[in-house]
Amino acid sequence: MAPSGLKAVVGEKILSGVIRSVKKYGEWKVLIMDHPSMHILSSCCKMSGILTEGITIVEDINKRRDHIPSLEAIFLLSPTEKLVHALISVFHGTPTFTYKAAHIFFTDTCPEPLFTELSCSHLAKVMKMLKEIHFAFLPYKAQVFSLDVPHSTYNLYCPFRAGKRSWHLGSSGPANCYTVCHSAGVPGHPLPQRSRRHSPVGPCSPGPTFKADTPSLSEGSEKTYSQLLIVDRAADPVSPLLHELTFQAMAYDLLDIKQDTYRYETTRLSEAQEKAMLLDEDDDLWVELWHMHIADVSKRVTELLKTFCESKSLTTDKDNIKDLYHILKKMLQYQKELNKYSTYLHLADDCMKHFKGYVEKLCGVEQDLAMGSDAEGEKIKDAMKLIPVLLDAVVPPYDKIWVLLLYILLRNGVSEENLAKLIQYASVQAYSSFIWNLGQLGGTVTNPGDSGT
Numbered sequence: 001m002a003p004s005g006l007k008a009v010v011g012e013k014i015l016s017g018v019i020r021s022v023k024k025y026g027e028w029k030v031l032i033m034d035h036p037s038m039h040i041l042s043s044c045c046k047m048s049g050i051l052t053e054g055i056t057i058v059e060d061i062n063k064r065r066d067h068i069p070s071l072e073a074i075f076l077l078s079p080t081e082k083l084v085h086a087l088i089s090v091f092h093g094t095p096t097f098t099y100k101a102a103h104i105f106f107t108d109t110c111p112e113p114l115f116t117e118l119s120c121s122h123l124a125k126v127m128k129m130l131k132e133i134h135f136a137f138l139p140y141k142a143q144v145f146s147l148d149v150p151h152s153t154y155n156l157y158c159p160f161r162a163g164k165r166s167w168h169l170g171s172s173g174p175a176n177c178y179t180v181c182h183s184a185g186v187p188g189h190p191l192p193q194r195s196r197r198h199s200p201v202g203p204c205s206p207g208p209t210f211k212a213d214t215p216s217l218s219e220g221s222e223k224t225y226s227q228l229l230i231v232d233r234a235a236d237p238v239s240p241l242l243h244e245l246t247f248q249a250m251a252y253d254l255l256d257i258k259q260d261t262y263r264y265e266t267t268r269l270s271e272a273q274e275k276a277m278l279l280d281e282d283d284d285l286w287v288e289l290w291h292m293h294i295a296d297v298s299k300r301v302t303e304l305l306k307t308f309c310e311s312k313s314l315t316t317d318k319d320n321i322k323d324l325y326h327i328l329k330k331m332l333q334y335q336k337e338l339n340k341y342s343t344y345l346h347l348a349d350d351c352m353k354h355f356k357g358y359v360e361k362l363c364g365v366e367q368d369l370a371m372g373s374d375a376e377g378e379k380i381k382d383a384m385k386l387i388p389v390l391l392d393a394v395v396p397p398y399d400k401i402w403v404l405l406l407y408i409l410l411r412n413g414v415s416e417e418n419l420a421k422l423i424q425y426a427s428v429q430a431y432s433s434f435i436w437n438l439g440q441l442g443g444t445v446t447n448p449g450d451s452g453t
Protein backbone atom coordinates (compact mmCIF):
# COMPACT_ATOMS: atom_id res chain seq x y z
CA MET A 1 0.00 0.00 0.00
CA ALA A 2 1.41 3.37 -1.02
CA PRO A 3 2.19 5.75 1.85
CA SER A 4 -0.27 8.60 2.41
CA GLY A 5 0.32 12.01 3.92
CA LEU A 6 3.35 14.23 3.46
CA LYS A 7 5.34 12.77 6.36
CA ALA A 8 4.85 9.19 5.18
CA VAL A 9 5.57 10.05 1.53
CA VAL A 10 8.77 11.98 2.27
CA GLY A 11 9.88 9.35 4.78
CA GLU A 12 9.50 6.65 2.14
CA LYS A 13 11.29 8.85 -0.38
CA ILE A 14 14.28 9.14 1.96
CA LEU A 15 14.38 5.41 2.65
CA SER A 16 13.74 4.16 -0.91
CA GLY A 17 15.01 7.02 -3.06
CA VAL A 18 18.14 7.75 -1.04
CA ILE A 19 19.31 5.07 1.39
CA ARG A 20 18.04 1.89 -0.26
CA SER A 21 19.00 3.10 -3.74
CA VAL A 22 22.70 2.76 -2.83
CA LYS A 23 22.36 -0.05 -0.29
CA LYS A 24 24.38 -3.23 -0.76
CA TYR A 25 23.97 -6.34 1.33
CA GLY A 26 26.61 -6.61 4.05
CA GLU A 27 27.88 -3.03 3.60
CA TRP A 28 27.53 -0.22 6.12
CA LYS A 29 27.45 3.47 5.22
CA VAL A 30 27.67 6.84 6.94
CA LEU A 31 24.78 9.31 6.52
CA ILE A 32 25.84 12.98 6.57
CA MET A 33 23.34 15.84 6.51
CA ASP A 34 22.92 19.56 7.07
CA HIS A 35 20.47 21.09 9.57
CA PRO A 36 17.44 21.39 7.22
CA SER A 37 17.87 17.82 6.01
CA MET A 38 18.23 16.65 9.60
CA HIS A 39 14.94 18.36 10.45
CA ILE A 40 13.24 16.64 7.51
CA LEU A 41 14.65 13.26 8.50
CA SER A 42 13.69 13.55 12.18
CA SER A 43 10.18 14.65 11.18
CA CYS A 44 9.54 11.70 8.87
CA CYS A 45 11.71 8.77 9.99
CA LYS A 46 12.69 7.05 13.20
CA MET A 47 16.39 6.61 13.87
CA SER A 48 15.89 2.90 14.49
CA GLY A 49 14.47 2.56 10.98
CA ILE A 50 17.48 4.35 9.50
CA LEU A 51 19.96 2.11 11.32
CA THR A 52 18.27 -1.07 10.07
CA GLU A 53 18.92 0.09 6.49
CA GLY A 54 22.70 -0.29 6.79
CA ILE A 55 23.49 3.16 8.23
CA THR A 56 26.07 2.88 10.99
CA ILE A 57 26.14 6.55 12.04
CA VAL A 58 24.33 9.81 11.23
CA GLU A 59 26.46 12.98 11.32
CA ASP A 60 26.22 16.73 10.78
CA ILE A 61 28.33 18.09 7.91
CA ASN A 62 28.93 21.29 9.89
CA LYS A 63 30.66 19.44 12.72
CA ARG A 64 34.06 17.82 12.99
CA ARG A 65 33.95 14.11 12.09
CA ASP A 66 36.29 11.13 12.35
CA HIS A 67 38.01 9.72 9.27
CA ILE A 68 36.40 6.43 8.22
CA PRO A 69 38.12 5.61 4.90
CA SER A 70 36.74 2.07 4.89
CA LEU A 71 33.12 3.21 4.58
CA GLU A 72 31.16 4.98 1.84
CA ALA A 73 29.14 8.06 2.76
CA ILE A 74 25.67 9.25 1.76
CA PHE A 75 25.30 13.03 1.71
CA LEU A 76 21.78 14.49 1.96
CA LEU A 77 22.22 18.26 1.64
CA SER A 78 20.69 21.53 0.56
CA PRO A 79 22.51 22.78 -2.58
CA THR A 80 23.88 26.02 -1.09
CA GLU A 81 27.33 27.46 -1.75
CA LYS A 82 28.42 26.99 1.87
CA LEU A 83 27.39 23.33 1.99
CA VAL A 84 28.81 22.44 -1.43
CA HIS A 85 32.16 23.91 -0.37
CA ALA A 86 31.95 21.95 2.90
CA LEU A 87 31.27 18.82 0.87
CA ILE A 88 34.25 19.43 -1.40
CA SER A 89 36.50 20.04 1.63
CA VAL A 90 35.66 16.56 2.98
CA PHE A 91 37.57 15.09 0.02
CA HIS A 92 40.43 17.55 -0.21
CA GLY A 93 43.96 17.93 1.13
CA THR A 94 44.70 14.49 2.61
CA PRO A 95 46.49 11.43 1.16
CA THR A 96 43.48 9.29 2.13
CA PHE A 97 40.00 10.69 1.77
CA THR A 98 37.72 10.82 4.79
CA TYR A 99 35.37 8.29 3.20
CA LYS A 100 35.77 5.57 0.60
CA ALA A 101 33.16 7.02 -1.79
CA ALA A 102 30.34 9.57 -1.93
CA HIS A 103 26.67 9.24 -2.84
CA ILE A 104 25.28 12.79 -3.03
CA PHE A 105 21.61 13.73 -2.89
CA PHE A 106 20.48 17.36 -3.07
CA THR A 107 17.06 18.32 -1.68
CA ASP A 108 16.59 20.99 -4.35
CA THR A 109 17.90 22.06 -7.76
CA CYS A 110 21.63 22.71 -7.62
CA PRO A 111 22.81 25.90 -9.40
CA GLU A 112 25.03 25.37 -12.46
CA PRO A 113 28.15 27.07 -10.98
CA LEU A 114 28.10 24.72 -7.99
CA PHE A 115 27.73 21.69 -10.28
CA THR A 116 30.78 22.89 -12.17
CA GLU A 117 32.78 23.22 -8.93
CA LEU A 118 31.83 19.68 -7.94
CA SER A 119 32.83 18.21 -11.30
CA CYS A 120 36.24 19.92 -11.15
CA SER A 121 37.05 18.95 -7.56
CA HIS A 122 38.80 15.92 -6.05
CA LEU A 123 35.35 14.74 -5.01
CA ALA A 124 34.58 13.75 -8.62
CA LYS A 125 37.08 10.89 -8.33
CA VAL A 126 35.06 9.08 -5.66
CA MET A 127 31.54 10.24 -6.53
CA LYS A 128 29.25 7.32 -7.32
CA MET A 129 25.92 9.16 -7.31
CA LEU A 130 24.78 12.74 -7.76
CA LYS A 131 21.05 13.28 -7.76
CA GLU A 132 18.41 15.94 -7.01
CA ILE A 133 15.43 14.50 -5.15
CA HIS A 134 13.33 17.65 -4.63
CA PHE A 135 11.74 17.83 -1.21
CA ALA A 136 12.98 21.17 0.08
CA PHE A 137 10.23 21.53 2.66
CA LEU A 138 9.59 20.33 6.20
CA PRO A 139 6.62 17.94 6.54
CA TYR A 140 5.08 18.85 9.87
CA LYS A 141 1.94 16.73 9.67
CA ALA A 142 0.20 14.58 7.07
CA GLN A 143 -1.29 17.68 5.45
CA VAL A 144 0.84 20.45 6.94
CA PHE A 145 4.27 21.58 5.81
CA SER A 146 6.69 24.44 6.34
CA LEU A 147 9.33 25.89 4.03
CA ASP A 148 11.37 26.37 7.21
CA VAL A 149 12.25 30.00 6.51
CA PRO A 150 12.14 31.70 9.95
CA HIS A 151 12.36 35.31 8.72
CA SER A 152 10.00 35.05 5.74
CA THR A 153 7.24 37.15 7.34
CA TYR A 154 9.68 39.97 8.02
CA ASN A 155 11.22 39.78 4.56
CA LEU A 156 7.87 39.71 2.76
CA TYR A 157 5.91 42.28 4.76
CA CYS A 158 8.33 44.68 6.41
CA PRO A 159 8.26 48.02 4.54
CA PHE A 160 12.04 48.34 4.97
CA ARG A 161 12.49 45.13 2.93
CA ALA A 162 10.16 46.16 0.10
CA GLY A 163 13.05 46.41 -2.36
CA LYS A 164 13.87 42.71 -1.95
CA ARG A 165 10.31 41.45 -1.72
CA SER A 166 10.18 40.30 -5.35
CA TRP A 167 13.46 38.41 -4.90
CA HIS A 168 12.14 36.55 -1.84
CA LEU A 169 8.88 35.71 -3.60
CA GLY A 170 10.63 34.39 -6.69
CA SER A 171 13.71 32.74 -5.20
CA SER A 172 12.62 29.39 -3.82
CA GLY A 173 9.09 29.60 -2.46
CA PRO A 174 7.09 28.67 -5.60
CA ALA A 175 9.56 25.97 -6.60
CA ASN A 176 9.50 24.44 -3.13
CA CYS A 177 5.70 24.51 -3.09
CA TYR A 178 5.78 22.69 -6.42
CA THR A 179 7.90 19.94 -4.87
CA VAL A 180 5.23 19.60 -2.16
CA CYS A 181 2.57 18.94 -4.79
CA HIS A 182 4.85 16.48 -6.58
CA SER A 183 5.63 14.62 -3.34
CA ALA A 184 1.94 14.46 -2.45
CA GLY A 185 1.13 12.95 -5.84
CA VAL A 186 -0.94 15.87 -7.11
CA PRO A 187 -1.52 15.36 -10.87
CA GLY A 188 0.72 17.53 -13.00
CA HIS A 189 3.95 17.57 -14.93
CA PRO A 190 6.86 15.52 -13.56
CA LEU A 191 9.71 17.34 -11.93
CA PRO A 192 12.90 17.60 -13.95
CA GLN A 193 15.62 15.31 -12.67
CA ARG A 194 19.31 15.00 -13.26
CA SER A 195 21.18 11.95 -12.15
CA ARG A 196 24.88 11.24 -12.54
CA ARG A 197 26.23 7.79 -11.72
CA HIS A 198 29.94 7.12 -11.42
CA SER A 199 32.74 9.61 -11.87
CA PRO A 200 33.66 11.97 -13.30
CA VAL A 201 30.59 14.18 -13.43
CA GLY A 202 29.72 14.84 -17.03
CA PRO A 203 28.56 18.16 -18.40
CA CYS A 204 25.06 19.21 -17.41
CA SER A 205 23.07 22.31 -18.13
CA PRO A 206 20.30 22.78 -15.58
CA GLY A 207 18.01 25.72 -16.25
CA PRO A 208 17.41 28.38 -13.63
CA THR A 209 13.80 27.26 -13.21
CA PHE A 210 11.71 24.14 -13.66
CA LYS A 211 10.29 25.69 -16.83
CA ALA A 212 13.75 26.00 -18.32
CA ASP A 213 14.48 22.35 -17.57
CA THR A 214 11.14 21.16 -18.93
CA PRO A 215 9.86 23.45 -21.72
CA SER A 216 6.54 21.64 -21.84
CA LEU A 217 5.89 22.32 -18.17
CA SER A 218 2.30 23.57 -17.57
CA GLU A 219 1.50 23.44 -21.28
CA GLY A 220 -1.28 21.44 -22.90
CA SER A 221 -5.02 21.24 -22.45
CA GLU A 222 -5.13 18.31 -20.01
CA LYS A 223 -7.84 19.00 -17.48
CA THR A 224 -6.38 16.50 -15.03
CA TYR A 225 -3.54 18.88 -14.15
CA SER A 226 -4.01 20.70 -10.88
CA GLN A 227 -3.43 24.34 -10.08
CA LEU A 228 -1.68 25.41 -6.90
CA LEU A 229 -3.34 28.43 -5.32
CA ILE A 230 -1.17 30.31 -2.82
CA VAL A 231 -2.76 32.98 -0.64
CA ASP A 232 -1.33 34.98 2.22
CA ARG A 233 -2.88 35.80 5.58
CA ALA A 234 -4.56 38.89 4.11
CA ALA A 235 -7.15 36.50 2.64
CA ASP A 236 -8.43 35.85 6.18
CA PRO A 237 -6.93 38.04 8.93
CA VAL A 238 -9.73 37.25 11.40
CA SER A 239 -9.26 33.50 12.12
CA PRO A 240 -5.85 33.75 13.87
CA LEU A 241 -7.27 36.38 16.25
CA LEU A 242 -9.93 34.05 17.67
CA HIS A 243 -9.64 31.54 20.50
CA GLU A 244 -10.57 28.24 18.88
CA LEU A 245 -12.40 25.70 21.02
CA THR A 246 -11.33 22.52 19.26
CA PHE A 247 -9.09 20.24 21.33
CA GLN A 248 -5.70 20.65 19.62
CA ALA A 249 -6.03 24.40 19.01
CA MET A 250 -7.18 25.03 22.56
CA ALA A 251 -4.37 22.95 24.10
CA TYR A 252 -1.63 24.69 22.11
CA ASP A 253 -3.17 28.11 22.69
CA LEU A 254 -3.76 27.92 26.44
CA LEU A 255 -1.16 25.44 27.73
CA ASP A 256 2.63 25.45 27.76
CA ILE A 257 3.15 22.76 25.12
CA LYS A 258 6.66 22.75 23.70
CA GLN A 259 7.92 20.57 20.85
CA ASP A 260 4.53 18.85 20.75
CA THR A 261 5.02 17.52 24.30
CA TYR A 262 2.37 17.90 26.99
CA ARG A 263 3.80 17.86 30.52
CA TYR A 264 1.72 17.64 33.68
CA GLU A 265 1.93 16.57 37.30
CA THR A 266 0.09 13.73 39.00
CA THR A 267 0.07 12.65 42.62
CA ARG A 268 0.95 9.07 43.50
CA LEU A 269 1.48 7.83 47.04
CA SER A 270 1.42 11.46 48.24
CA GLU A 271 4.30 12.33 45.89
CA ALA A 272 4.06 14.60 42.86
CA GLN A 273 5.27 13.04 39.63
CA GLU A 274 5.82 14.76 36.30
CA LYS A 275 4.52 12.97 33.24
CA ALA A 276 5.00 13.79 29.57
CA MET A 277 3.21 12.74 26.42
CA LEU A 278 4.08 13.42 22.79
CA LEU A 279 1.13 14.73 20.79
CA ASP A 280 1.69 13.55 17.23
CA GLU A 281 0.07 11.71 14.34
CA ASP A 282 1.47 8.35 15.38
CA ASP A 283 -1.15 8.34 18.14
CA ASP A 284 -4.49 7.35 16.56
CA LEU A 285 -6.45 8.56 19.58
CA TRP A 286 -4.93 12.05 19.35
CA VAL A 287 -5.75 12.17 15.63
CA GLU A 288 -9.36 11.23 16.40
CA LEU A 289 -9.69 13.87 19.12
CA TRP A 290 -7.71 16.86 17.92
CA HIS A 291 -10.44 18.54 15.82
CA MET A 292 -13.27 17.77 18.26
CA HIS A 293 -14.96 20.57 20.18
CA ILE A 294 -13.64 20.61 23.75
CA ALA A 295 -17.14 19.91 25.09
CA ASP A 296 -17.16 16.53 23.30
CA VAL A 297 -13.64 15.37 24.11
CA SER A 298 -14.08 14.08 27.67
CA LYS A 299 -17.30 12.32 26.68
CA ARG A 300 -15.59 10.62 23.74
CA VAL A 301 -12.56 9.50 25.78
CA THR A 302 -14.90 8.04 28.42
CA GLU A 303 -16.82 6.14 25.72
CA LEU A 304 -13.58 4.76 24.26
CA LEU A 305 -12.35 3.68 27.69
CA LYS A 306 -15.62 1.82 28.34
CA THR A 307 -15.40 0.14 24.93
CA PHE A 308 -11.83 -0.94 25.66
CA CYS A 309 -12.85 -2.41 29.01
CA GLU A 310 -15.74 -4.29 27.43
CA SER A 311 -13.39 -5.73 24.82
CA LYS A 312 -11.28 -7.11 27.67
CA SER A 313 -14.36 -8.35 29.56
CA LEU A 314 -13.71 -5.89 32.36
CA THR A 315 -17.05 -4.88 33.84
CA THR A 316 -18.35 -4.00 37.27
CA ASP A 317 -21.75 -3.93 38.91
CA LYS A 318 -21.86 -0.16 38.77
CA ASP A 319 -20.23 -0.03 35.35
CA ASN A 320 -19.12 3.59 35.80
CA ILE A 321 -15.91 5.17 34.55
CA LYS A 322 -14.42 5.48 38.04
CA ASP A 323 -14.83 1.75 38.68
CA LEU A 324 -13.35 0.82 35.30
CA TYR A 325 -10.41 3.14 35.88
CA HIS A 326 -9.57 1.50 39.22
CA ILE A 327 -9.85 -2.00 37.74
CA LEU A 328 -7.47 -1.12 34.92
CA LYS A 329 -5.06 0.46 37.35
CA LYS A 330 -4.59 -2.87 39.10
CA MET A 331 -3.91 -4.74 35.85
CA LEU A 332 -0.33 -4.05 34.81
CA GLN A 333 -0.76 -5.40 31.27
CA TYR A 334 -3.12 -2.50 30.48
CA GLN A 335 -1.07 0.35 31.94
CA LYS A 336 -0.13 1.74 28.53
CA GLU A 337 -3.77 2.07 27.47
CA LEU A 338 -4.75 3.43 30.87
CA ASN A 339 -2.06 6.11 30.76
CA LYS A 340 -3.16 7.21 27.29
CA TYR A 341 -6.83 7.61 28.24
CA SER A 342 -6.05 9.29 31.56
CA THR A 343 -3.61 11.71 29.89
CA TYR A 344 -6.23 12.94 27.43
CA LEU A 345 -8.80 13.30 30.18
CA HIS A 346 -6.22 15.31 32.13
CA LEU A 347 -5.40 17.42 29.06
CA ALA A 348 -9.07 18.19 28.42
CA ASP A 349 -9.56 19.09 32.10
CA ASP A 350 -6.47 21.32 31.99
CA CYS A 351 -7.88 23.17 28.97
CA MET A 352 -11.24 23.70 30.68
CA LYS A 353 -9.59 25.08 33.84
CA HIS A 354 -7.88 27.77 31.74
CA PHE A 355 -11.05 28.38 29.73
CA LYS A 356 -13.17 28.99 32.85
CA GLY A 357 -10.99 31.97 33.72
CA TYR A 358 -11.03 35.07 31.52
CA VAL A 359 -10.99 33.10 28.24
CA GLU A 360 -14.67 32.16 28.38
CA LYS A 361 -15.72 35.81 28.56
CA LEU A 362 -13.15 36.75 25.94
CA CYS A 363 -14.46 34.14 23.48
CA GLY A 364 -17.93 35.68 23.61
CA VAL A 365 -16.58 39.13 22.72
CA GLU A 366 -14.37 37.69 19.96
CA GLN A 367 -17.27 35.84 18.36
CA ASP A 368 -19.47 38.95 18.39
CA LEU A 369 -16.75 41.06 16.77
CA ALA A 370 -15.96 38.39 14.18
CA MET A 371 -19.63 38.02 13.22
CA GLY A 372 -20.44 41.72 13.48
CA SER A 373 -23.43 41.00 15.71
CA ASP A 374 -24.18 39.47 19.11
CA ALA A 375 -26.04 36.23 19.91
CA GLU A 376 -29.39 38.03 19.60
CA GLY A 377 -28.49 39.30 16.14
CA GLU A 378 -27.97 42.92 17.17
CA LYS A 379 -25.20 44.59 15.18
CA ILE A 380 -22.04 45.81 16.91
CA LYS A 381 -22.14 49.57 16.35
CA ASP A 382 -19.48 50.90 18.72
CA ALA A 383 -16.61 49.92 21.00
CA MET A 384 -18.69 49.50 24.16
CA LYS A 385 -18.71 45.74 23.68
CA LEU A 386 -14.96 45.46 24.15
CA ILE A 387 -14.36 48.16 26.78
CA PRO A 388 -14.82 45.73 29.74
CA VAL A 389 -12.22 43.40 28.23
CA LEU A 390 -9.75 46.23 27.61
CA LEU A 391 -10.09 47.45 31.20
CA ASP A 392 -9.77 43.97 32.74
CA ALA A 393 -6.32 43.66 34.34
CA VAL A 394 -6.54 39.86 34.24
CA VAL A 395 -6.63 39.74 30.43
CA PRO A 396 -3.05 39.61 29.02
CA PRO A 397 -1.86 42.40 26.67
CA TYR A 398 -1.71 40.13 23.62
CA ASP A 399 -5.35 39.06 24.02
CA LYS A 400 -6.37 42.71 24.33
CA ILE A 401 -4.51 43.47 21.11
CA TRP A 402 -6.31 40.64 19.28
CA VAL A 403 -9.65 42.07 20.42
CA LEU A 404 -8.63 45.54 19.26
CA LEU A 405 -7.62 44.15 15.87
CA LEU A 406 -10.96 42.35 15.53
CA TYR A 407 -12.78 45.62 16.22
CA ILE A 408 -10.61 47.51 13.72
CA LEU A 409 -11.29 44.87 11.05
CA LEU A 410 -15.02 45.02 11.80
CA ARG A 411 -15.08 48.81 11.44
CA ASN A 412 -12.71 48.79 8.44
CA GLY A 413 -10.50 51.17 10.39
CA VAL A 414 -11.15 53.62 13.21
CA SER A 415 -10.24 57.27 13.67
CA GLU A 416 -6.81 58.00 15.11
CA GLU A 417 -8.46 59.66 18.11
CA ASN A 418 -10.58 56.59 18.91
CA LEU A 419 -7.63 54.26 18.36
CA ALA A 420 -5.52 56.24 20.81
CA LYS A 421 -8.30 56.02 23.42
CA LEU A 422 -8.75 52.28 22.97
CA ILE A 423 -5.00 51.67 23.27
CA GLN A 424 -4.97 53.75 26.44
CA TYR A 425 -7.94 51.85 27.93
CA ALA A 426 -6.15 48.56 27.25
CA SER A 427 -2.79 49.84 28.58
CA VAL A 428 -0.99 48.35 25.56
CA GLN A 429 0.93 51.44 24.45
CA ALA A 430 4.14 49.40 24.42
CA TYR A 431 2.60 47.01 21.87
CA SER A 432 0.88 49.55 19.62
CA SER A 433 3.20 48.72 16.70
CA PHE A 434 1.47 45.31 16.50
CA ILE A 435 -1.76 47.10 15.69
CA TRP A 436 -0.23 49.35 13.06
CA ASN A 437 1.40 46.34 11.38
CA LEU A 438 -2.07 45.23 10.30
CA GLY A 439 -1.60 47.74 7.50
CA GLN A 440 1.24 45.61 6.09
CA LEU A 441 -1.34 42.88 5.36
CA GLY A 442 -3.51 45.33 3.48
CA GLY A 443 -5.83 46.05 6.40
CA THR A 444 -7.15 49.54 7.15
CA VAL A 445 -6.07 50.66 10.62
CA THR A 446 -7.25 54.29 10.64
CA ASN A 447 -10.33 55.64 8.94
CA PRO A 448 -11.01 59.37 9.34
CA GLY A 449 -14.70 58.81 8.64
CA ASP A 450 -15.17 56.40 11.54
CA SER A 451 -17.52 57.67 14.22
CA GLY A 452 -17.39 54.69 16.59
CA THR A 453 -16.54 55.43 20.21
